[in-house]
Amino acid sequence: MLSRSLKIGIVCPYGWDTPGGVQNHVRDLAEYLIAAGHNVSVLAPVIDESKIPTYVTSAGKPIAIPYNGAVARVLFGPIAFARVRQWIAQGDFDILHLHEPAIPSISLLACWAADGPMVGTFHAAAKRQKAIFAIGPILEPVIEKLSARIAVSEAARETLTEHLETDAVVIPNGIYADRYRDGVAQEKWQGNTLGFIGRFEEPRKGLSVLVDALPIISRFAPDVRIFIAGPGEADEVIKSIDPQLRSRFTFLGRISEQDKADFLASISLYIAPNTGGESFGIILAEALAGGATVVASDIPAFDSLLDHGRYGELFQSESSTDLAKRVIDLLRDEKRRVELGKAGKTHAQQFDWKVVADQIFSIYEMSLVGGEKVRLTSESRSWSKFLGRESKGDD
Amino acid sequence: MKTFIFLAVLLLVFIWYLTFSATRLDRLHHRVETSWANLDSLLQRRAAIALEIARSEIADPASAMLLTAAAYQAREAVIEKRSVAESGLSGALGLLLADGQSSARPAEASLLRELSELTDKIRIAIALHVDAVTRTQLVRNKFIFRTFRLAGTAPLPVTYEFESDVL
Numbered sequence: 001m002l003s004r005s006l007k008i009g010i011v012c013p014y015g016w017d018t019p020g021g022v023q024n025h026v027r028d029l030a031e032y033l034i035a036a037g038h039n040v041s042v043l044a045p046v047i048d049e050s051k052i053p054t055y056v057t058s059a060g061k062p063i064a065i066p067y068n069g070a071v072a073r074v075l076f077g078p079i080a081f082a083r084v085r086q087w088i089a090q091g092d093f094d095i096l097h098l099h100e101p102a103i104p105s106i107s108l109l110a111c112w113a114a115d116g117p118m119v120g121t122f123h124a125a126a127k128r129q130k131a132i133f134a135i136g137p138i139l140e141p142v143i144e145k146l147s148a149r150i151a152v153s154e155a156a157r158e159t160l161t162e163h164l165e166t167d168a169v170v171i172p173n174g175i176y177a178d179r180y181r182d183g184v185a186q187e188k189w190q191g192n193t194l195g196f197i198g199r200f201e202e203p204r205k206g207l208s209v210l211v212d213a214l215p216i217i218s219r220f221a222p223d224v225r226i227f228i229a230g231p232g233e234a235d236e237v238i239k240s241i242d243p244q245l246r247s248r249f250t251f252l253g254r255i256s257e258q259d260k261a262d263f264l265a266s267i268s269l270y271i272a273p274n275t276g277g278e279s280f281g282i283i284l285a286e287a288l289a290g291g292a293t294v295v296a297s298d299i300p301a302f303d304s305l306l307d308h309g310r311y312g313e314l315f316q317s318e319s320s321t322d323l324a325k326r327v328i329d330l331l332r333d334e335k336r337r338v339e340l341g342k343a344g345k346t347h348a349q350q351f352d353w354k355v356v357a358d359q360i361f362s363i364y365e366m367s368l369v370g371g372e373k374v375r376l377t378s379e380s381r382s383w384s385k386f387l388g389r390e391s392k393g394d395d
Numbered sequence: 396m397k398t399f400i401f402l403a404v405l406l407l408v409f410i411w412y413l414t415f416s417a418t419r420l421d422r423l424h425h426r427v428e429t430s431w432a433n434l435d436s437l438l439q440r441r442a443a444i445a446l447e448i449a450r451s452e453i454a455d456p457a458s459a460m461l462l463t464a465a466a467y468q469a470r471e472a473v474i475e476k477r478s479v480a481e482s483g484l485s486g487a488l489g490l491l492l493a494d495g496q497s498s499a500r501p502a503e504a505s506l507l508r509e510l511s512e513l514t515d516k517i518r519i520a521i522a523l524h525v526d527a528v529t530r531t532q533l534v535r536n537k538f539i540f541r542t543f544r545l546a547g548t549a550p551l552p553v554t555y556e557f558e559s560d561v562l
Contacts, residue, residue, distance in 0.1 A: 115422070141419050144530055147426055148523050165533075167526045169519050366520055369433040370425070378418070 005037050006364065009093040009374065011084075012044035013105030015062035015073035016052060019199070019231070021282055022099055022123050025152075025173055029097075030055055032174070032357045043087050043106060045075035059083045059106050067103065070202065070277065074105035084109045085376060093374040095364050100124065101146065102139055102164065111142050116374040117367040119360075120146040122168060125155035125279035125301060139164060147367040150360070153280045155300040169363065172305075173280045174356035177349055179257055180290035183265030192224045192331055195267035195292065197260070197283055201232040206273030206297065211237070212320035213327065214245055220328045224248065229255045229263065264290025268337065269330060272296035275318050281305050288312065288348035293341040295326050311344040417545045423531040427552045430524040434555070437517050438481055442466045444510050445488060453503050458491045478555050521555060528552045 012026040023044075030040045040055055045062035052058065060080050062073035084106055088096070095117045098107040102122065111118065120143070143149075149168035151157035157168050189195070194217075200207040210226070218224050227250050228234075234251040241249060255263060264270065270292035272284050278301045285305065287294055294312030296302040306312040313330060316322040330337045349355070448454060449462040465480075465487040472480035492507070531552050534540060 141415075144419075144426075144534075145422060147429060147527075149526075166530065167522060169522055362516055363519065366433045366516070366523060367429070369436070370429040 005039065006094045006368075007039045007092060008033060008041070008095055008097060008364070009088070009091050010040060010042045010097045011099060011107045011110045012042055013074055013100045013103055013107045014045070015075075016042075016044040016046045016056055016058075017048055018062070018073050021173070021280070024282070025121075025123070026099055028174055028176070028353060029357065029360065032353050033361075036357070041087075041091055041093075043084065043110070045073065045080075045106065057087055059087070065104075070204070072103070072105075074103065076104050076106065076109060080106055081109050081113070085113045088114050088374060089376055091374070095119065095367060096374050097121065097360075097364075098146070101143060102160075108139075108142065111145060113376055114374050115145070115377040116372050117364075117370065118146050118374070119148045119150065119363055119367055121150040121152065121171075122156050122160050123152050123173075123279050125153065125159045126163075136164060148363050150363060153301055154304045156279045158300075171359045171363070172351050172356060173282050173285070174353040175282060175285050175289055175348070175351050177289040177352035180261045180264055180286055181345075183261030183263070183290050185266045186262050187266075189227060189263055189266035191268070192221045193267045193269075194224065194226045194327065195229070195263060195270045195287075196226065196272075197229045197255075197263075197270075197287070199232055200228055200230055200234075200237060204275050204277040206275045206318070207237060208240065209273040209275070209297070209318055209320050209323060210271050211241055213324040214248070215242065216321065216324035217327050218245060218248065221331050224331075225250065227252060227263070227267065229253070229260070260286070261290055264292040267292055269327060270294045271323070271327070272302060273317075273323060274299060274302070278302070284312075285348055285351045288344035289351070291341050291345045293330065293337045294344060295323065295330065297323075306344075307347070311347040312340060413539075413543060413545070416539060420531075420534060420540060420545050423527070423534060424546075424549050424552075426527045427524070427531050430520070430527045431552075434517070434520040434524045437513060437520050438477075439470065441510070441513050441517065442470045442484065444506065444513065445469075445484060448488075448491070448503075448506055448510070451503050451506060452500065453507075454491060458487070462487045462491060474553055524555055528554055 010026055010030055012023060014020050014022055016023060026042060026044070030042050033040050034055065042056045043059050044056055045060060046052055046056065046058035047061060049058050060075055060083060062075045064071050064073050066072070088110065096110060096114055096119070098111050098118060098120045100123055101107040101111045101120045103124070111120070143164055143166065149160065149166060150171050151160055151168040152171065152173050154170060157170055160166060160168050194210070196207060196210060198205045207228070214226070225248050229252040231254045238246060238249065264287055270287040272281065272287070272294060274297055276299055278299060281301050284294060284296055284302060288311060294306065296306060296312055296314055297317035298314040299317050303314060306314060308314070313326050315326045445462055445466040449459040449466070454462060465484040469480040469484040488510070535546050535551065540546060
């Protein structure tokens with residue numbers, strides 16, 4: 001399927017060395033394509049240039065701005081724009097793959113500066129925002145240069161059609177499903193245990209919903225324990241927990257991939273109480289691939305990932321009582337719990353990189369039909385000449 | 396003097412906007428051509444596979460006849476009638492595959508697998524093409540593009556009708 005070797009340029013809008021779903025997606029995709037024999041270069045904002053892999057080119061230090069309910073580390077400005085143009089001019093790419101070209105960062109700049117086969121992937125799912133309608137007329141001529149648009153979920157696609165009146169092909173985020181397939185159940189995590197993985201300090205990850213549900217759950221399942229994995233300061237969260245129940249919480253910190261596989265194979269239920277801001281739910285897909293039975297909030301991304309509850313239990317978002325009820329029901333019904341876990345594991349195979357990267361690559365092939373290469377736009381070239389900034393080889 | 400400079404600047408900006416818009420439209424036309432070329436080549440391949448299926452063991456004489464006729468019609472249709480002809484081919488293939496799947500032998504099975512892979516691609520190609528066409532039509536309909544005839548002599552892209560009924 002991955003027939004001929006291509007020169008692929010990928011632009012990541014967020015700081016490469018800060019944690020985040022888009023960054024992980026770009027890294028995994030780039031590494032998968034390199035392993036398949038392609039020549040890949042990633043352009044990203046970078047904080048510490050000494051610690052980046054060889055295929056990444058730094059576009060400069062990211063700037064932190066509040067965006068979509070979190071702090072986004074993006075990059076723009078004349079110097080960044082010059083670097084983007086230089087990267088495009090020197091890269092001699094067959095195709096550009098721009099991630100999140102609708103947010104103010106280097107993907108948008110690259111889309112503005114380049115001409116030729118370009119594919120854009122839209123990750124974010126956001127509610128209707130007036131601001132986006134205001135900047136729509138500016139974005140439109142830029143976004144419509146993309147020969148194909150990919151949305152990572154139905155929610156992301158709806159956001160795109162609503163805000164920019166353009167359609168997209170849905171290709172889910174990728175996971176390495178086989179990394180989580182063969183986890184060994186560890187006794188220390190077994191029993192009536194609930195698992196949670198993620199940056200638990202962020203309110204939108206919804207850990208507080210789970211904390212509030214615990215008093216009810218522990219009344220019906222006295223031996224219930226909760227394991228929380230992920231980076232962050234646990235002290236603040238522990239203070240918010242009823243002192244009598246504090247002993248039931250264990251914070252594991254950041255865990256390795258191998259531990260994650262074992263963790264997912266051991267716990268009784270994986271809880272995803274996210275209250276929003278989630279477009280696809282990569283961690284949920286990984287939990288399914290690891291064979292965990294999942295209880296997730298019914299936000300649009302999770303609802304479609306779990307196919308309206310076929311591959312995991314859904315509870316009313318932000319409702320601790322509903323969460324508690326579903327958890328208790330599943331802990332009591334061993335048969336149903338095991339069945340859900342099995343169904344979910346099979347379902348998760350379609351998110352494996354083997355499947356996903358093939359789909360992305362066939363979009364590349366479709367955009368390449370014209371047979372041209374990526375180059376700087378003529379406007380951009382004449383401006384560079386005018387300003388005497390035409391890049392001549394290395395600087 | 397001041398008003399003169401102001402007007403000159405305004406005129407310059409306007410001229411820049413016109414060339415910018417013309418480039419934008421040109422790019423859109425180009426996108427339509429590319430997406431159509433892509434869709435066309437996939438559809439041609441599908442017609443070829445349909446002919447092969449018609450000649451294989453899967454098809455009984457009657458459906459072979461139907462399939463061959465549909466494939467030829469799809470290949471020869473002019474662009475305006477293309478989607479109708481292709482829908483006809485989809486229908487013919489659908490009729491055959493609805494009950495022919497069980498008796499497939501290895502050779503035929505690989506033919507059918509190729510067809511289903513192709514169908515997935517065609518579905519995406521149609522989505523890409525439809526998006527390019529609607530976008531172009533939308534932009535061409537804007538006041539400034541119509542008034543200054545920025546489209547020049549380029550023909551208005553043809554909407555491709557069938558979207559979801561590919562098998």
